[in-house]
Amino acid sequence: xxxxxxxxxxxxxxxxxxxxxxxxxxxxxxxxxxxxxxxxxxxxxxxxxxxxxxxxxxxxxxxxxxxxxxxxxxxxxxxxxxxxxxxxxxxxxxxxxxxxxxxxxxxxxxxxxxx
Amino acid sequence: xxxxxxxxxxxxxxxxxxxxxxxxxxxxxxxxxxxxxxxxxxxxxxxxxxxxxxxxxxxxxxxxxxxxxxxxxxxxxxxxxxxxxxxxxxxxxxxxxxxxxxxxxxxxxxxx
Numbered sequence: 001x002x003x004x005x006x007x008x009x010x011x012x013x014x015x016x017x018x019x020x021x022x023x024x025x026x027x028x029x030x031x032x033x034x035x036x037x038x039x040x041x042x043x044x045x046x047x048x049x050x051x052x053x054x055x056x057x058x059x060x061x062x063x064x065x066x067x068x069x070x071x072x073x074x075x076x077x078x079x080x081x082x083x084x085x086x087x088x089x090x091x092x093x094x095x096x097x098x099x100x101x102x103x104x105x106x107x108x109x110x111x112x113x114x115x
Numbered sequence: 116x117x118x119x120x121x122x123x124x125x126x127x128x129x130x131x132x133x134x135x136x137x138x139x140x141x142x143x144x145x146x147x148x149x150x151x152x153x154x155x156x157x158x159x160x161x162x163x164x165x166x167x168x169x170x171x172x173x174x175x176x177x178x179x180x181x182x183x184x185x186x187x188x189x190x191x192x193x194x195x196x197x198x199x200x201x202x203x204x205x206x207x208x209x210x211x212x213x214x215x216x217x218x219x220x221x222x223x224x225x226x227x
Contacts, residue, residue: 004158033214042121042204042217043159056214091158100147100166100213106158 002026004107006092012113013082021077021110025094032075033104034067035091043091049075050098082114117142119207121218129226134195136221138205139187145209148181148188153202153220162203163190195225 005024013019025032031050035043045059049069057067064082069075079086089109095102118141128134140148149164165172165179165188172179176195181188192199202222206215 031213040220042119042206042220043215045214045216048214056210059214095213098213100208102213103149103161103164104213104215106151106160108158 004092004094004105006090006107006110008110009108010111010113012115014115015082015084017082019079019082019112021079021090021112023075023077023092023094023107025073025075025092026105029094029096029105030072031095031098031102032069033093033095034075034077035093035106037089037091037109039088046077048098055098079112082112084114087112087114117145117207117209117216119205119216119218121205121221123221124219125222125224127224127226128195130195130197132195134192134199134223134225136190136203136205136223137187138189138207138218139185140207140216141186142207142209143183143186145186145207147208147213148179149206149208149215150179150190151204151206151217153204155201159204192223195223197225197227199223200225 007022034046037043048056052072064080067077091109093104093106121138146167151159153159178191202220205218
């Protein structure tokens with residue numbers, strides 16, 4: 001079946017602009033996660049949704065970052081006033097229920113470049 | 116919070132040899148330890164995982180061991196093949212929501 005889908009695959013934006021990154025999880029998966037991966041490093045946790053609500057947003061670096069999942073399926077990660085340091089691959093993952101018995105399935109990511 | 120250290124950062128082996136990657140974690144409450152393989156420009160893919168009630172798990176050429184007392188776990192790949200070349204990440208989770216903390220990755224190169 002279809003895996004986790006992320007759009008766009010690449011996004012180039014100028015410093016100071018606003019961007020939205022979209023994640024379409026595997027159908028029926030209630031848990032959705034956003035991670036950020038810088039070059040040569042492991043993915044870094046940003047935020048976790050269980051259904052429509054953000055169950056843990058402790059990984060968001062500052063208030064320029066925000067994410068929503070209004071209908072418990074598609075999620076959008078929003079970054080305001082982008083900075084060059086925001087350049088990274090943003091990965092989305094979903095799992096059936098959350099919890100350790102539900103492995104995470106990752107999308108291909110969105111490569112964000114802030115010039 | 117959880118901290119995961121991974122070694123080595125790069126590993127080069129001859130085809131057919133074994134490869135071992137080691138990780139340590141800091142949170143004694145961590146109870147789930149997956150391993151992901153990431154090829155260049157692609158998504159991380161789960162290759163094997165282990166839970167804290169088990170000391171070892173094997174799947175064909177891949178095995179993972181867990182030492183809860185020492186807080187470390189390892190990935191073992193036997194009879195390596197060129198297609199095993201990739202970056203491997205270990206991770207640990209102690210939360211009900213299964214948020215993973217990842218290690219820094221190991222670039223494995225298998226020479227034909």
